[in-house]
Amino acid sequence: MAPIETRPSADDVLQLLRGVIDPELGSDIVELGMARGVTVDDDGAVDVTVALTTAGCPLRAQIQKDLKARIGGVPGVSSVKISWTEMTSEEKSRAMAKARWHARDRAPDTEIPATTRVVTIASGKGGVGKSSVTVNLAVALAAQGFTVGVMDADIGGFSVPRMLGLGGRLAGVEGEKKIIPHEKQVGDGLLKVVSMRFLVDEEESAVMWRGFMLNRAVQHFVEDVRWGDMDYLLIDMPPGTGDIQMGLARMLPRAEMLIVTTPAVGAQKVAARAADMARKTFLRIAGVIENMSSFTCGHGESYPLFGSGGGQALADDIGSPLLGQVPIEAGVSSGGDAGAPVALGDGPAAEAFRAIAGRIVEEAIPPVDMSGCSARLLQNVEAALGPA
Template sequence: MDSSGSMTETHDKVMNQLRGVVDPELGSDIVDLGMVKDVVIKDEGHLNITIALTTAGCPLRAQIQKDVRSRIQSITEITRVTIDWTELTDEERAKTMDRARYNLSQDDVATQISKSTKSIMIASGKGGVGKSSVTANLATGLAMRGLTVGVLDADIWGFSIPQMLGVHGRLGGNEETKRIVPLEKQVGEGTLKIVSMGFLVNENKSSLNWRGLILNRAVRHFLEDVEWGELDYLVIDMPPGTGDVQMGLAKMLPRSDMIVVTTPSKTVQAVASRVASMAQSYYLRIAGVIENMSSFITEEGKQYEIFGSGGGIQLAQELGVPLLGSIPIDPVVSEGSDNGLPVILKEGYASDALNAIVDEIIHSAVPRINPLDCTAHNTIETSVSINN
């Protein structure tokens, strides 16, 4: 250990071993994530490593420490290991999360979704705009036309698709393929194939307190390990906002279309535009905007704009996409959602609007975005401080 050459060689061995230590939550090694802040090797073979965690109270610290010690003990030149812990700064944490997302996006995800399946993500900027209701009704409307439609309830925290579609039970499995089998519902001559966290948890104990990238892995399993079969459409009920699940799905299903659900409110419109920006940054096609709860229509046909007006058309114009339709307020919509009978199966103003939107989706011909000069995959450089 006297020469600088042998010291450098030992340092390289240490770094190679640390690259085998994977953050259990982020799914990448701690060197690549920039979590190794300092490596000091003293002449007598004492090794001091400084590791920065995403949070000071990270519950995975013990696992990381165990893995580090296990990997380093194979290096005969090291006689003792000391690990110092620190916390990433806000800027460093943002870079680490970006790096983790980037690495996740580079994985070759062998989903069970055929390339011939048209995938549609139903998204919103915030909760409470009726996104899940729109998802359930559009999927039902597509099945009414004799199509086979997969429904992926990716809103893992707030799953409601099972209730809205009136489908309850537990997901089964195929013993031969070892894959999950969706629950099915016949709608006329069409079929719905549904996967939701609601089919996996106890309804009375369904609170989930998972962080973003873990949620993303749960949704990923729904794409990789579910026996979807041949689908005409896959309709995805996205979580509200622009978190890790949304970005992960955008990477796993890059050929997807996105439909943004908003309301007449200008405030909701502004929030919804952020979701659209996320979609555009991942070069997803935004197929259009749906304005939900657009107005209340009386039996005499008179309209009352309870939540304002113009939010849907303004968002569509801002994005340069069509307003696919405006769905009026109708108490039957809420009743149908509670009873598992989507309103599109009935007659009325809301049903008419939804059926028109389904037809618009089927015949949509909005051109896809051409990702020229794409810089979305730029690698984030990481650095390690070395003290001899």
């Protein structure tokens, strides 16, 4: 029997477990409600039950290693036994909510107003028209009278400025290390745009940066751009689920995601990885957009050149609505090349983009209406919400 004065109590063990962090959720296992049923017997044998978010959690071995390292070396502890169980769906939801709030606490300060709806446009792969969707949704929202920021986060593959007909260097704020986004009036609305294109000499200049520099560039757009008031900030994400995506999820914990796919099964499966990344970084998926859904010839016949049903299948799999389907139309490409987005004109694609923008405003991601609120209340809201 271990002497009582050297043997830790169950409460002592619980406090030590606050140093064991779930690598995926980024918080300690006690705060997340994962550590349960801690007992210490007379011989100093410690028994801990840990509830995982999923029985097949790939980080179970890391949690086990950290837990045993933290408890096993404590004076009076003779052994450490871990029993595993799985959280219920309600417990999992509570844990994810706590992790999301902790992510907000750790997020850096930004120039993005707390009332701005931040929307990342992701796909998981290239070639599905994600940048085109971003630009056309931005102008469709601005045409409704909204102020819309557009962040071209595809640092090495920037294309947003050409699609919007914008060029030239970004101006700075005198006496401050801040930059001002380019602006473009669209109907009664306004676009505010930043891109790596505005920081390089030529459009063809290659940006050959690795992870740290890529993240630093995006951090610069988040923290050092004087965005001013915005209703929406649309972020054109690069393909994949790498450094930039993870960095933005950390810097903008209140962001939401729209996933773009084509009808093809292959594109749908890859887009599912973007959805999985959103889940792991606590970003809400607001909807799915199917691009290049079909081609209609001059005789009115519709042809599903890239298959059919991929957008709806993805939406069903991840439990998010399919917000719309954008047909294949020559004007989408030619409009982007000419800096005249198709959503500003007529035709099936323009109508599709405007309809999707309408669903975003009315259903998926409605703007924050703070009209009638006092300045003091606005300050309190910003303090409560924290970083974007």
